Amino acid sequence: MPKQPAIPGLRDAMKKKVTRRERFLAEMDAVVPWDQLLALLEPHYPKAGPRGGRPPMPLETMLRVYFLQNWYALSDPMAEETLYDSEAMRRFAGIELGDDRIPDETTILNFRHLLERHGLTEAIFAEVSIHLADKGITLRSGTLVDATIIDAPSSTKNKARARDPEMSSTRKGNDWYFGMKAHVGVDAHSGVVHSLETSTGSVHDSRVWDELLHGEETSVWADRGYVSAEREAAFTGRGKVWGVMRKAPRGGRLHPADEDINRIIAMVRAKVEHPFRVVKRQFGYMKTRYRGLAKNRAQLFTLFALGNLFLVRRKLLA
Template sequence: MKPHSAIKLDLFADEHHRKKIDSLGDPLVEIESHIDFAALAMEVDRVAPRPMSPQGGRPPYPTETMVRILVLKRLYNLSDEQTEYQLLDRMSYKRFCGLANATNVPDRTTVWTFENRIGEAGAKALFDGVSAQLLQHGFIARGGQIIDATLVPAPRQHNSRGEKGLIKQGAMPADWKPAKRRQKDTDATWTKKHGKSHFGYKLSISVDKKHKIIRRIETDTASTHDNDSQHFDNVFDTSNTSRDVYADRGYPSEEREAWLKENGFRNQIQRKGKRNKLLSECQQRRNKRIAKTRARVEHVFGAIEQMGGKLLRTIGQARANFAMTMVAACYNLKRLVYFEETGIRAL
């Protein structure tokens, strides 16, 4: 195509474009300036050591490069295929991952293999690593904790009644070929919420009221009830400087209220009415007061949804757990960058 007269050709055009991107404000440059990716890579290597490459074989990409790629993938809700394409196409992505002058960039198989190699332990190491950097910047848990859960949909399965029966028994239909089995999520479960059926998984979190940072997470299938004591206990954060514990009406129980009182916590869990025993006006006012604070956790779930974290592309609970943990880690990472860029200091 013949260049238009208004278009000027320049051998240094790429450099001009990079400077223009920086002047407009590249969010990846902001992330890089505030997040210690080398430290995150060390945490991943600690729980999932790099494999030794065979003699004469191509050495694996640096862990830090792959961690940066995983962050890109979750921040922008990319599939493995889209991740490979964007790494080839976008200069800002290549620069962020240290691949600007690289002959080869990790392809979709490399990304998939790395995720499988580090597994849930690697994702948890990244979550803990980001949490540690938040604490290093002084953002400790303050103001009380808010506990809640959200459903994370998975691709719906179209199985016959007989197939569903076998899956519930932990078996696999004999006529399913290996290729079909790989596309069938036999771990995800169904549940009902507000009269609607949902298929997938559940992410339970504890968020501090002051900073809206995810402090603890727990992952499970969708059918797990919010009131499950193990989930509540696993996300309960004892490090918060406030003794207030907020939750919605799906969490109250006599045992829980007794435990909170015995251990010196202030119960800010909404009351739930019963069929033959409606809430009093005083209880309704209390619920309304709690709701104003508890709503802060919905801001967190909203941010996760904007990152695409409320829809899974994966098959099976192990990969679902990995994806949900990575989304939580990337949310906290963005939160730290936001604090640093806006000049908000820990109190």
Template sequence: MKQISFATLAETGKKRRTKRERFLEEMEQVVPWAKLIALIEPHYPKAGRGRRPRGLETMLRIYFMQQWFNLSDPGMEDTLYDVPCMRAFAKLDLFDESMPDETTILKFRRLLEQHRLMAAIMNTINEVLEGKGLLLKGGTMVDATIIHAPPSTKNESKQRDPQMHQTKKGNNWFFGMKIHVGADVDSGLVHTVSVTPANAPDVSQLPKLLREDDRAVFGDKGYVDNRIKRAARQAGVFWGVSLKASAQHKLSGANKRFNRKMSSIRSRVEHVFRVIKRQFGYSKVRYKGLAKNAAQVFTLIGLTNLYLARRAMLT
């Protein structure tokens, strides 16, 4: 057993737990640590003659806290020194060992990117949720959201990120990328993710977001496509995409009632974006290029699924 320092012992005697502490206690219980560690371990550096690598579980916990609290590498290093409950969650003690520095944190993330482990992390989490009966099959809700990228050209290359693009939504222009998700109708948990520049039409990603055994599809007007609609109906799939009015064809009262009914069903998929943008603070890209940002999105989606399913898992 590791000896507990006096400072850590004093922290455990607090009478009131903060929201951050309660959140970390819940995540401690619902994250499938053993499966994720087994997934990463074959790619993790082994101890040799050189500098001994940090413990894999500690680095994974630090990486997850970066996603939950939207922290940069330097910000995460400072937080480990400043916030006792986050230090304890990473299984570190201030008086026993130095904290992992920002370079160590960066190298761990690059290891995950190099071996494409972020998507595997999301899939592993989904497998656990499916095994517990929390991620079901039968129908899919599709939706997309825009994540902003810096539009400024005041940088070394004097240009914006060439892999990001601008798009018009309503009367406003947005520059960045777009997250497309396919979520389970019953649970609201995401099973498939696609990341594109912001100017990609929502309907272009629809075939990628559906599962072969889906018997129903729900989406907003951005997914109107008569060709896909006919193919779905021929396959016996319920088409729950909202109807779109045109200059020649106005929506009837029945059409509007259908749209309201479909909107009430697919509205659950918006909870995913609320957690990512408001709970985890991910509303602006952190890296340059689609690949690095898409890798982070995979991790965020997996952790969002755990957050949305945490109460069912705890009970």
């Protein structure tokens, strides 16, 4: 005979171990600037249901569910399913099973479309950047510039029987990739992303430069792909550091002094990989989820905003 299930609240109170998921959600709950973000979204959120129907879900609940989607790489149907399955996620979203409505996949989809339609994910990224600057996290003295490839499905086994026309192929080393690129400008002090741009995969990294600088840099750091005599000449001056890795002349070898400089630059540049690691490994964003650049671009702004908060959460909590 199966055991009588315990009351959920009592069962949770009796639990002795705090899981990794609960710890992560508690930390992120504490560092996300909820008041600022809700004030940002509230003017665009519907105040009443369509044609006098059910009232919309609370805005904060939908924002929290949307963040859960991005942290755990959940599709709209899986986000709904997971809310039924996970007590920790329901608690984070402020949903009490049996008392509150759980948003269905269509409601979750509509909220994401609302954010995309009004450009609100870029606004979320900007608001988080302002929040971190107010906390003294970013110093805006130096910028690390880099790009990462986001793979897209190359299969034609879909409804359109074609690959995504807005994605393209690019080569890195001896390997070919199909997808898009995320270009970032990273604060050299804190390691958080302050600028983000996206492109199709075939766009060379060096073509996206000015969009990634905030204009107050005393130093810039990048790999060999960004070598430019014109940019270097424009940046030189008193107190300026041009930290772009030296490139050997065609058919020649790099001078030993330049090799030493490159080792120093590489040590400084290492911090630029941290946001990519968080988005791809911690949040599981290994492939594009949607067709077209616009929807994936919108998601990337959210992912890097949340990634910034994750990177500096210990400083914010302290």
